[in-house]
Amino acid sequence: MIYTFLYSLLLIFSLPFIYIYFKRKGYDFGLKERFTLYKDYMDSSIWFHCASVGELKAAYPVIKYFSQKENVIITIFSPRAKDFASSVFQNEKVRFLPFDLPIFINRFIKMYNPKILIITEKEVWINLVKISSKKFPVVSINSKISKNLPVLNNFSLFLTNSEENAEKIKRYIKDKEKVVVCGDLKFLGENRKDIKFDKNGKKIIIGASTHNPEEKILIDTFLELKKDIENIALIIAPRHLERLNEIENLLKEKNIDYSLRTKTDKMEKDVMILDTIGELSGFYQYADVVFVGGTFANIGGHNILEPILENKPVIIGNYYYKVEDLYNQLKDYGIISSVKNKEELKEKIIEYLNNNQSSELLSFKDLQQKIFKCYINNIQNLIKGD
Structure with missing residues (x-):
C-alpha cells in the first residue's frame, strides 16, 4: 500500500514532464x-x-x-x-x-x-x-x-x-x-547487417572498434604476416571515425596501399579502412580472424559477441575488464584468446589461420543449443x- 501510494504521487507529479520530454524527442x-x-x-x-x-x-x-x-x-x-x-x-x-x-x-x-x-x-x-x-x-x-x-x-x-x-x-x-x-x-x-562485399580470395583480418595505438600494432603485425602469407588482407574499423586521417597517415608512413569502404565493395588493396557507420557486424561474415579493440588500449573491450556469433575466432588484448564475464564463459570453446603483445598477436593469428576450427565451432553451436x-x-x- 505504501509503495502504491508513493508511486501514485510520483506519477502525478512527474508524468507531465516525462510526456513533454518524449514528445520533444x-x-x-x-x-x-x-x-x-x-x-x-x-x-x-x-x-x-x-x-x-x-x-x-x-x-x-x-x-x-x-x-x-x-x-x-x-x-x-x-x-x-x-x-x-x-x-x-x-x-x-x-x-x-x-x-x-x-x-x-x-x-x-x-x-x-x-x-x-x-x-x-x-x-x-x-x-x-x-x-x-x-x-x-x-x-x-x-x-x-x-x-x-x-x-x-x-x-x-x-x-x-x-x-x-x-x-x-x-x-x-x-x-x-x-x-x-x-x-x-x-x-x-543475430545482429548481422547484410552488406555487399567481395573478399577477392583474400584471408581477411578485421581490427574491430580500434583505438590508438591498436591500429599501429595491427599494421606492424600485418606487415610481418604478409612476408609469409601472400593473400592476407587487413580491414581496420576504428571506433571513432574522426581518427580517420590519423590512421591514413600511419598507412602512408609504411607505404601501404589502402582503400576506403565508401569507395569500393571489393578487397583489392592490402588494407581497407571501414569509414562507414553501422556496417561492422555485416563484415564479420567475411573475416577469417577478428581482433576486437579497446583491449590493447586501456578501454576495457568492445563487443566480442558479434564476431563470435558469426563463428569467427576472436583475439583480444589484456585489457578486457568490460567484457570479462563473456570472455570467461567463451574462452574454453577455443574461439577467443587474450594476448599480451604484438608478438603473441602474430602467433595467435597464424594459429587461427592454420588450424581447422570446425570442432571448436561445433562445440559452440552445441552450447547455443543447450542454452x-x-x-x-x-x-x-x-x-x-x-
Missing part, C-alpha cells in the same frame, strides 16, 4: 496504453515483458519459439523499444506496460488472459509481479537481479545467464531451487504445471 509515450484506456481480448497468451531494445533482442529467440505455438503479448517500457518491437515482431501483439498500479495491471490481465509472465533480465515492478504471481507463474529470464527486494520471492523461477548472477539471486530469496543457470541468451542473437533448450524446457514445464 519525437516519441509517442503511449498514455492510452499505459492507462489501459482501450479494449482488447485474447483467449489466452504468453506474456513477455522487455524494458528496452537490448532486452527485446536477448529474448527474441524465446519469443519467436512460443509465438509459433501460442498467442504472444509483448509489453515494453521505453518508447524507443516500442518502435523497435513493432517493427520486428509482426505476428505478436506489442503494448506499452501499464503503469504499476493495481487497477491497470488487473485490467491488462483481464484483457489478455496470460498463462505465464516472462520478464527479461532485471525489470522488477512490485505490483506487476505481486498481482501476476497470484494468478499465474512469473519467470525471470537472462536474470541480472542486483537488488534485494521482498517481491523476488513471488517469482516462480529465475533462469540466469551466469553462475555469478545465480549466486546473487540465491542470497535474496528463500527457495534456492528456483534458480537455474541456463547461460546468456545473447549467445543466441536454448534450457530456457524453453523450463518455461514449458511451468506452463504445464510440472
Whole structure:
C-alpha cells in the first residue's frame, strides 16, 4: 500500500514532464496504453515483458519459439523499444506496460488472459509481479537481479545467464531451487547487417572498434604476416571515425596501399579502412580472424559477441575488464584468446589461420543449443504445471 501510494504521487507529479520530454524527442509515450484506456481480448497468451531494445533482442529467440505455438503479448517500457518491437515482431501483439498500479495491471490481465509472465533480465515492478504471481507463474529470464527486494520471492523461477548472477539471486530469496543457470541468451542473437562485399580470395583480418595505438600494432603485425602469407588482407574499423586521417597517415608512413569502404565493395588493396557507420557486424561474415579493440588500449573491450556469433575466432588484448564475464564463459570453446603483445598477436593469428576450427565451432553451436533448450524446457514445464 505504501509503495502504491508513493508511486501514485510520483506519477502525478512527474508524468507531465516525462510526456513533454518524449514528445520533444519525437516519441509517442503511449498514455492510452499505459492507462489501459482501450479494449482488447485474447483467449489466452504468453506474456513477455522487455524494458528496452537490448532486452527485446536477448529474448527474441524465446519469443519467436512460443509465438509459433501460442498467442504472444509483448509489453515494453521505453518508447524507443516500442518502435523497435513493432517493427520486428509482426505476428505478436506489442503494448506499452501499464503503469504499476493495481487497477491497470488487473485490467491488462483481464484483457489478455496470460498463462505465464516472462520478464527479461532485471525489470522488477512490485505490483506487476505481486498481482501476476497470484494468478499465474512469473519467470525471470537472462536474470541480472542486483537488488534485494521482498517481491523476488513471488517469482516462480529465475533462469540466469551466469553462475555469478545465480549466486546473487540465491542470497535474496528463500527457495534456492528456483534458480537455474541456463547461460546468456545473447549467445543466441543475430545482429548481422547484410552488406555487399567481395573478399577477392583474400584471408581477411578485421581490427574491430580500434583505438590508438591498436591500429599501429595491427599494421606492424600485418606487415610481418604478409612476408609469409601472400593473400592476407587487413580491414581496420576504428571506433571513432574522426581518427580517420590519423590512421591514413600511419598507412602512408609504411607505404601501404589502402582503400576506403565508401569507395569500393571489393578487397583489392592490402588494407581497407571501414569509414562507414553501422556496417561492422555485416563484415564479420567475411573475416577469417577478428581482433576486437579497446583491449590493447586501456578501454576495457568492445563487443566480442558479434564476431563470435558469426563463428569467427576472436583475439583480444589484456585489457578486457568490460567484457570479462563473456570472455570467461567463451574462452574454453577455443574461439577467443587474450594476448599480451604484438608478438603473441602474430602467433595467435597464424594459429587461427592454420588450424581447422570446425570442432571448436561445433562445440559452440552445441552450447547455443543447450542454452536454448534450457530456457524453453523450463518455461514449458511451468506452463504445464510440472
